[in-house]
Amino acid sequence: MLAKKKSSGTQNRRVTRIDPPALEEAIVAAQGLTDDVESQIEIAAQLMGMSEDEVRPAVLKAAVPPPVRRPVHLADRYSMTERNEGPKVVVVERKRPRLVMPR
Structure with a gap:
């Protein structure tokens, strides 16, 4: 006896x-879209x-x-006036691997 082949359409x-999001997920998504609480609810x-x-x-x-803004005091500020070197520049280059061609 030969076994029956299943049609490719069923395989x-x-x-x-499709599951609806959990309530917490929906709230986080709404918070990411707007800061207005009434809009988040909607x-x-x-x-x-x-x-x-x-x-x-x-x-x-x-x-x-909302974040609480505290006043800035002079003691909180600092500067680096001793450095007269100017801004530092960092350059990152990507080197490609060397390809060896077979002979």
């Missing part, structure tokens, strides 16, 4: 699984397919507070 069939809700009211608490919890 090459690929299944693509984007995360659209990515998740949820209502904005469901997403709002998680986005507000993950909101990054």
